Amino acid sequence: MNSHSQTIWQIQTPRELQGRVFSVRRLIAQFTWPMSTLIMGALATRFEPGHIFHGARAILILWCMAGLFNPYLMRVEDRKWIEETGPEECGD
Numbered sequence: 001m002n003s004h005s006q007t008i009w010q011i012q013t014p015r016e017l018q019g020r021v022f023s024v025r026r027l028i029a030q031f032t033w034p035m036s037t038l039i040m041g042a043l044a045t046r047f048e049p050g051h052i053f054h055g056a057r058a059i060l061i062l063w064c065m066a067g068l069f070n071p072y073l074m075r076v077e078d079r080k081w082i083e084e085t086g087p088e089e090c091g092d
Contacts, residue, residue: 008076 013021043052075081
């Protein structure tokens with residue numbers, strides 16, 4: 001799954017912006033790990049592990065279902081549509 005995501009990011013991101021985009025993407029991914037550990041630790045003190053896994057699974061299923069019907073995600077590889085709906089130019 002990660003290789004497909006990385007391929008889409010590399011194709012859709014202009015070369016001159018790839019360093020910035022990929023560094024922000026990695027920062028967000030690495031920032032969520034300690035935050036999720038903290039949240040799961042707090043939940044583990046209040047609930048049984050089985051309940052936490054069932055709740056996380058339900059949230060993941062809902063998240064994936066929402067992604068299936070998201071028109072922006074459905075057209076993520078359509079370069080023409082992205083250029084038509086995106087900003088005219090990228091500013092610093």
